[in-house]
Amino acid sequence: MKAVCWQGTNKVTVETVPDPKLINPRDAIVKITSTAICGSDLHLYNGFNPTMKQGDILGHEFMGEIVELGSAFKNGNIHDKGKALAVGDRVVVPFTISCGGCFFCNRDLWSLCDNSNPNAWMVEKVMGHSPSGLFGYSHLTGGYAGGQAEYARVPFADVGLFKIPSDLTDEQVLFLTDIFPTGYMAAENCNIQPGDTVAIWGCGPVGQFAIRSAFLLGAERVIAIDRVPERLQMAKEGGAEILNFEEIEVGEALKEMTGGRGPDSAMDAVGMEAHGMGLEGFYDKAMQAVRMETDRPNVLRQAIVACRKGGTVSVPGVYTGFVDKMPMGAFMNKGLTMKTGQTHVHRYLQPLTERIQKGEIDPSFLVTHTLPIEQAPHGYEIFKHKKESCIKIVLKP
Amino acid sequence: MEIISSNSDEQQPASIGETERWGSLITGGAMVLMGLRDRSLRGALVALAGGGLAYHGAKGEKCLQDKVAEAANLSQSIRVEKSVTIANKSPEELYRFWRSFENLPTFMKHLKSVTVIDEKRSHWVATAPLDASIEWDAEIINDQENQLISWASVAGADVDNSGFVRFKSAPQGRGTEVKVVIEYNPPGGAVTAAVAKLFGEEPEQQVGDDLRYFKMLMETGEIATTEGQSSGRK
Ligand SMILES: NC(=O)c1ccc[n+]([C@@H]2O[C@H](COP(=O)([O-])OP(=O)(O)OC[C@H]3O[C@@H](n4cnc5c(N)ncnc54)[C@H](O)[C@@H]3O)[C@@H](O)[C@H]2O)c1
Ligand SMILES: [Zn+2]
Ligand SMILES: [Zn+2]
Numbered sequence: 055m056k057a058v059c060w061q062g063t064n065k066v067t068v069e070t071v072p073d074p075k076l077i078n079p080r081d082a083i084v085k086i087t088s089t090a091i092c093g094s095d096l097h098l099y100n101g102f103n104p105t106m107k108q109g110d111i112l113g114h115e116f117m118g119e120i121v122e123l124g125s126a127f128k129n130g131n132i133h134d135k136g137k138a139l140a141v142g143d144r145v146v147v148p149f150t151i152s153c154g155g156c157f158f159c160n161r162d163l164w165s166l167c168d169n170s171n172p173n174a175w176m177v178e179k180v181m182g183h184s185p186s187g188l189f190g191y192s193h194l195t196g197g198y199a200g201g202q203a204e205y206a207r208v209p210f211a212d213v214g215l216f217k218i219p220s221d222l223t224d225e226q227v228l229f230l231t232d233i234f235p236t237g238y239m240a241a242e243n244c245n246i247q248p249g250d251t252v253a254i255w256g257c258g259p260v261g262q263f264a265i266r267s268a269f270l271l272g273a274e275r276v277i278a279i280d281r282v283p284e285r286l287q288m289a290k291e292g293g294a295e296i297l298n299f300e301e302i303e304v305g306e307a308l309k310e311m312t313g314g315r316g317p318d319s320a321m322d323a324v325g326m327e328a329h330g331m332g333l334e335g336f337y338d339k340a341m342q343a344v345r346m347e348t349d350r351p352n353v354l355r356q357a358i359v360a361c362r363k364g365g366t367v368s369v370p371g372v373y374t375g376f377v378d379k380m381p382m383g384a385f386m387n388k389g390l391t392m393k394t395g396q397t398h399v400h401r402y403l404q405p406l407t408e409r410i411q412k413g414e415i416d417p418s419f420l421v422t423h424t425l426p427i428e429q430a431p432h433g434y435e436i437f438k439h440k441k442e443s444c445i446k447i448v449l450k451p
Numbered sequence: 452m453e454i455i456s457s458n459s460d461e462q463q464p465a466s467i468g469e470t471e472r473w474g475s476l477i478t479g480g481a482m483v484l485m486g487l488r489d490r491s492l493r494g495a496l497v498a499l500a501g502g503g504l505a506y507h508g509a510k511g512e513k514c515l516q517d518k519v520a521e522a523a524n525l526s527q528s529i530r531v532e533k534s535v536t537i538a539n540k541s542p543e544e545l546y547r548f549w550r551s552f553e554n555l556p557t558f559m560k561h562l563k564s565v566t567v568i569d570e571k572r573s574h575w576v577a578t579a580p581l582d583a584s585i586e587w588d589a590e591i592i593n594d595q596e597n598q599l600i601s602w603a604s605v606a607g608a609d610v611d612n613s614g615f616v617r618f619k620s621a622p623q624g625r626g627t628e629v630k631v632v633i634e635y636n637p638p639g640g641a642v643t644a645a646v647a648k649l650f651g652e653e654p655e656q657q658v659g660d661d662l663r664y665f666k667m668l669m670e671t672g673e674i675a676t677t678e679g680q681s682s683g684r685k
Contacts, residue, residue, distance in 0.1 A: 059683030069683035078673040109684030131672050153671040157538045169667045172675045175659060199680045207680055
């Protein structure tokens with residue numbers, strides 16, 4: 055099959071690789087119909103994760119059709135809660151891999167699954183404990199082959215695969231795999247109360263869904279921050295007031311726009327690359343259990359300082375290591391709360407599908423480019439450099 | 452991993468107070484290796500079980516060896532302590548699975564086989580680097596149904612080892628805590644590296660992996676892996 059493979063910093067290629075095979079009893083093989091490139095993939099593309107290996111298949115936002123189910127489906131040793139998955143079903147695949155049987159899965163904390171990261175020991179050396187395995191997202195989160203390919207192997211398929219109603223298009227449901235739930239959970243994490251103003255740094259795909267989710271959850275106002283004109287424009291179309299951080303001092307502007315109070319919640323939908331930094335030697339350091347300093351928290355610092363007293367800071371943006379100069383004094387003295395995490399995607403599949411069906415939101419608004427999978431290398435380039443007004447790319451295998 | 456010079460204490464009878472202390476140490480919530488300090492695990496386990504292990508037949512020889520090693524300040528043991536919590540299984544279920552020692556190679560990947568010889572004794576074969584194997588006979592020192600199994604290798608083991616596995620209910624529906632503590636006494640007071648070589652990896656990593664795989668198998672019915680998946684690696 056064809057698959058998008060990571061070759062090194064700023065280099066992906068489309069290779070012909072062996073078709074995936076069932077490995078474990080609860081696996082499924084999915085034939086992929088649509089797959090997207092995510093801002094998280096850019097962290098890998100940009101070379102910020104030293105646990106990538108040449109030839110790793112990328113991609114964690116994908117959907118398609120079940121073509122094979124593992125032996126557990128025949129003998130009933132599954133946790134499918136009555137889903138009755140069958141070959142031929144049209145499904146979306148959450149980017150987080152979750153077993154459905156551990157302490158965390160049982161408490162709806164799917165991205166913290168204990169049992170899906172075969173390389174958990176690597177993470178434990180640095181973080182104490184490991185989150186779940188993720189598709190196509192470095193060996194730190196399991197080294198699972200990703201979904202920017204014609205086929206993918208899906209572990210714990212009984213728990214992860216979610217059947218899609220036939221009246222919805224791929225573009226309407228594809229983002230259930232990650233960024234829609236991510237934006238939605240980030241908005242939930244804002245603890246939105248009636249009358250609240252939410253400030254959101256980053257108008258990439260995650261920020262766009264966060265803006266719309268904040269309104270779905272009852273926000274009075276959303277103020278969105280970025281510097282890319284078409285992204286700010288899309289934020290505006292979603293109902294947000296916008297700030298270009300290259301044109302204005304964001305902290306001051308936010309204060310003025312909220313009667314001096316500051317936004318009730320502040321969201322970092324940018325993450326560790328809010329101006330580029332290095333994550334060098336992470337792998338070695340993890341192996342040696344040596345401390346590291348890595349991520350650059352410009353946005354996180356701004357969010358903490360801008361947030362109103364007693365407010366909430368929500369962090370969907372990805373961090374992997376250590377940050378310097380956290381304004382801990384502001385955080386503590388203002389009595390803030392911070393909520394974060396990889397998204398518990400499984401938790402949101404049913405409710406967000408219902409919202410799509412009811413017409414409360416149509417996620418296809420986000421797609422600016424649809425490309426054949428062969429053009430993935432071009433896709434990574436224009437998405438990274440925000441060329442051709444690129445905001446979200448869907449690849450067709 | 453902790454490397455502690457241990458004085459061989461199994462020839463000295465433990466006082467009743469000490470036995471009680473070890474008992475509560477092994478069944479309690481503290482870190483076992485901290486409490487054990489400079490006593491050998493084997494000695495503590497044997498004393499706790501009231502002695503009577505066949506191994507004592509070879510005791511004299513061993514003590515001599517130990518004394519020589521101590522004199523040369525070489526006697527080192529390698530000790531590992533690791534715990535996991537398993538969400539959806541009771542101590543009874545986990546004990547039962549583990550007590551059928553033939554099951555162990557399904558999640559202890561370095562084990563080739565475990566053969567049960569009789570109620571107390573079993574024969575263990577583990578892989579070592581370069582297609583070699585290491586073998587030993589183990590005897591159960593203490594078998595407390597649904598709670599604790601402790602064992603020690605008998606004379607003639609390739610690597611002298613002893614240890615226990617403990618199953619204990621976690622608070623308020625959090626499942627079962629499984630703790631494994633193992634002590635290896637490398638032959639002739641060999642250093643850590645020699646044992647690491649015998650096992651192919653650090654003993655601590657290995658016990659950690661074994662326990663993680665046990666948890667995966669019990670909680671999900673399979674062991675997560677990417678071995679055999681496709682990639683564009685050249
Ligand atoms: N928590 C999760 O489970 C999860 C899931 C998906 C993505 N993410 C993370 O969310 C983040 C955003 O993802 P995306 O797909 O939207 O990525 P993206 O790269 O497309 O968007 C990031 C946006 O932030 C803007 N930006 C950069 N610096 C800024 C600054 N100082 N102030 C304001 N805006 C700034 C950029 O112009 C860009 O538009 C990434 O870190 C990604 O890894 C997290
Ligand atoms: Zn993503
Ligand atoms: Zn789980």
